Each structure stands twice: as C-alpha cells, then as structure tokens.
Amino acid sequence: MTYCVAMHLSSGMIFVSDSRTNAGVDHISTFKKLHVFHRGDDRTLIMQSAGNLATTQSVINLLQHRAQDATTQNLYTVSSLYDAAVLVGQTLKEVIARDGADFTATFTLGGQIRGEAMRLFHIYAEGNFIEATVDTPYFQIGESKYGKPIIDRIVSYNTGLEQAVQCALISMDSTLNSNLSVGLPLDVMIYHAESFDDSRQYAITAQHEYFSEIRNMWGSCLRSVFDTLPPLQLE
Amino acid sequence: MTYCVAMHLSSGMIFVSDSRTNAGVDHISTFKKLHVFHRGDDRTLIMQSAGNLATTQSVINLLQHRAQDATTQNLYTVSSLYDAAVLVGQTLKEVIARDGADFTATFTLGGQIRGEAMRLFHIYAEGNFIEATVDTPYFQIGESKYGKPIIDRIVSYNTGLEQAVQCALISMDSTLNSNLSVGLPLDVMIYHAESFDDSRQYAITAQHEYFSEIRNMWGSCLRSVFDTLPPLQLE
Numbered sequence: 001m002t003y004c005v006a007m008h009l010s011s012g013m014i015f016v017s018d019s020r021t022n023a024g025v026d027h028i029s030t031f032k033k034l035h036v037f038h039r040g041d042d043r044t045l046i047m048q049s050a051g052n053l054a055t056t057q058s059v060i061n062l063l064q065h066r067a068q069d070a071t072t073q074n075l076y077t078v079s080s081l082y083d084a085a086v087l088v089g090q091t092l093k094e095v096i097a098r099d100g101a102d103f104t105a106t107f108t109l110g111g112q113i114r115g116e117a118m119r120l121f122h123i124y125a126e127g128n129f130i131e132a133t134v135d136t137p138y139f140q141i142g143e144s145k146y147g148k149p150i151i152d153r154i155v156s157y158n159t160g161l162e163q164a165v166q167c168a169l170i171s172m173d174s175t176l177n178s179n180l181s182v183g184l185p186l187d188v189m190i191y192h193a194e195s196f197d198d199s200r201q202y203a204i205t206a207q208h209e210y211f212s213e214i215r216n217m218w219g220s221c222l223r224s225v226f227d228t229l230p231p232l233q234l235e
Numbered sequence: 236m237t238y239c240v241a242m243h244l245s246s247g248m249i250f251v252s253d254s255r256t257n258a259g260v261d262h263i264s265t266f267k268k269l270h271v272f273h274r275g276d277d278r279t280l281i282m283q284s285a286g287n288l289a290t291t292q293s294v295i296n297l298l299q300h301r302a303q304d305a306t307t308q309n310l311y312t313v314s315s316l317y318d319a320a321v322l323v324g325q326t327l328k329e330v331i332a333r334d335g336a337d338f339t340a341t342f343t344l345g346g347q348i349r350g351e352a353m354r355l356f357h358i359y360a361e362g363n364f365i366e367a368t369v370d371t372p373y374f375q376i377g378e379s380k381y382g383k384p385i386i387d388r389i390v391s392y393n394t395g396l397e398q399a400v401q402c403a404l405i406s407m408d409s410t411l412n413s414n415l416s417v418g419l420p421l422d423v424m425i426y427h428a429e430s431f432d433d434s435r436q437y438a439i440t441a442q443h444e445y446f447s448e449i450r451n452m453w454g455s456c457l458r459s460v461f462d463t464l465p466p467l468q469l470e
Contacts, residue, residue: 145380145381145413146380146381146383146384147384148381148413149381149382149384149385149409149412149413150384150457152412152413153454153457153458154457154458154461162466162467163461165467165469166461166464166467167461174384177384177387178380178383178384178387188469190469202469202470204469209468210465210467210468210469213465214464214465217464217465218460218464219388221460221463222385222388222389222460223388223389225453225456225457225460226389226398226401226402228456229401229449229452229453230445230448230449230452231397232397232400232401232445233444233445234400234423234425234435234437234439234445235437
C-alpha cells in the first residue's frame, strides 16, 4: 500500500508521501514515491505514485527518458499542467496496456508552469484525471481513509503551508499507526507559489526530532481535549 | 454501509451504531442495527449488525423466534457468551447458505451471562469469531477506517465508560463526515459490569444537543491544538 497526500493552497503546494512498498507482509521495501521534474525557472512538476511498483516505475522512467528529446511533447515542453496530466495519463495507460490490467496505479501531479497558476491533478489508472479546486484543495492516493478526517477538519484553501504540512504529518501518523503497509521514511516537498523552486524537499526518518515531537504532542493534546469535553448527557 | 463500534472495558461495555442502510446512494433507509436480548437479572446480550440487511434481519429474526422455545439451545438458555457466539455464528452461516454467498454479514455480540464475566465477540460471515481482550478491547464492523485512529489514541481497557462513549461519538462523527452511507440516528447502549440491566439505551438524532455540542467543540478544539504545535522544522 501507500499513502500520499498533495494539497493546492492559496500560497503554495505541499506533498507528503510514505515510502513503503510490499508484496505481502513478509516482503517490504523502501521506494521513494515522490518525483520532481524541474527545469530552470520555467517549471516545477511534482508527482506522487501509488499502486503497482513495476507500473509506477515504468511510467516515471518513460517520462524521464522521453523528456530528453526536446523535439517531442514531454514534461519539459508541454505548455500547461493540463497537458502534462494528459501526458502522464497516456503514459500510464500505455504501461498498463503493455504489462496487464491487474497492474494498475494512480498518480498525483502538481506544480506550476510559467504562464499559468499552480495546478494539482489526480490521475486514474484509466488515464483520465480530476483537478483540485478551492472547494476540495487536496488529493490523497493509496490508503486514504485513516488520515482523511483530520485533513477535513483542519485544511481549507487558505490554510498556511506550514500548518498544512503539520496536518499532513498528523494525517500520516494516523495512517502509519493503522496500516503496516504504510511506512517511514516520509518524503515532504513544499512549493511556494511563483517560486519555480524545487529545493524544499525533506526526508523524515523514524529518528526525525520534529516529527517525533509533534506525534507525541498530538497524542497527548488529544487526550487533554477529551478531558475538557462536557460530561456525557444522553437523555 | 454501516459503522458500529463495541468496547469491552474494565467497568462495563459500550455499543454505538449508526442506522443507515443503502442499496445505492439513491436508495437509503433507516434500520436499527443494535439488538438487545435481555431476560430478568440473568443475562443481557447486545448485538450489532453490518452487511446485507436481508441477512442480518433474518439472523435476528431466527434468534428471536427460536428463543421462544425453552427446550432448545437458544440465546436465553445458553450458559456462556461463548456458546451464544457459536449460536449466532451457526445461524449466520445457515442464512447465508440459504440466501446465497453474496449476502454476507458480520456481527458484534457482547454482554454478560450470570456466572461469568462480560465478554465481547466479533462474528464473521463464516460463522467463526474472535474475542476482545485487554490488549484490544474494542471491535468495529462496517466502515471502520475513518473512525479508528481516534479510538486507538484515546481508548484502553481502563478507560471510563463515559469517556469511551464520548470517543465513540467522535469516531462516529469522523465517519459520518466521510462516508455518506453511514447516517444518523445513532443507537447507544451502555452496560455496567454485573448490572444485568438493559435500560441504558439512547437514540441520538441530528437534533441531539449534546452530540451537536461535542461535534462542534471537538472540531474547534482540534484547530486550537494545531495552533499550539511547535513551528515546522524539517531540516
């Protein structure tokens, strides 16, 4: 399994991914699921992947390889994120058609291409996709349920990037606690609107002090909040 | 879908169920999923059901009907909750065999029979079952994922009944917000150890003041807790 969350907020975008893959509980590995396509100050594209690892690796490989040929339509030549989503969707369909319909995958694709605003897409195994909006500014792929309630309670389009990352980390913590097939390290990327930057990438291991601190703090704060709830009145 | 949670704690047991059934999003109904078998001061058994409504109704009907015949092994004559779980499992297998393997269901069965301690079982469609223990004092059936993290953070075997109900209600709130096929009213039952009582049953509708109050309070408290988290440090 996998858990990735991506948010398109007014001041920028954030991406948080786990890195565990598994072929059964007795066969787990670590693979990064966050991939960045960055060129000069022209574009920063961030992809997250969930699903069959052979499929997602092939899609990323083909996208990277084809991006070397400047005469073709590729992630470095497309003029909009919509066209980038079409390209990723087509490549995903191509790999699934080649390898077999059982080996499906999904992607998030977000970022910014000069000349347009930031955009965020959720790309399905069928190659089609939906776009995040002000009403629903985030997407999850993989094991989404355990970590969804906290995002719905905290995040809206105008949430700041720092609080959004904190919320994504708490959401990830809930998921890590509940699903063994989601595992550390985490990959975090923060993109500030109009920065065309790719430098704010971070890896969070089990020894990461800040992550440990807010995991513990969140757990104890929730218990404190419970103690302040008004006494049960059911009649 | 359905969301039911049952907890076996040191001082008693709590049961909280939603009441929505659906055959597609355009065909929803309200059916109580919490069923009580109570006789004098000898036994109080509480069942919750999830899955195909035709199956769960048939199982409850057969259990109720057969309980009229005092010469048979039934829920009012079995001498232990283990035997009650066997009986429910057999009845469930019988109905599924009669109606078809696509119409599966699961149950929780908890309570107390005089002569033994409280017990709580999770009964599968195959008719077998597991029992809650001090390590894992609760079971969920139906849509369990959205509401699981908060229970894992708050509830342990020694949690008080009042706080356990509060936690189950918050867990239900998270699930109601995320899955349209889980819906109000809720049915709540609290059983105090050694009471052999069935009187503490409550229905919670959308107009229920206390439930509305803690739903709102919980949401705003979580946001306050987020504001107190230490500033993001990812390096």
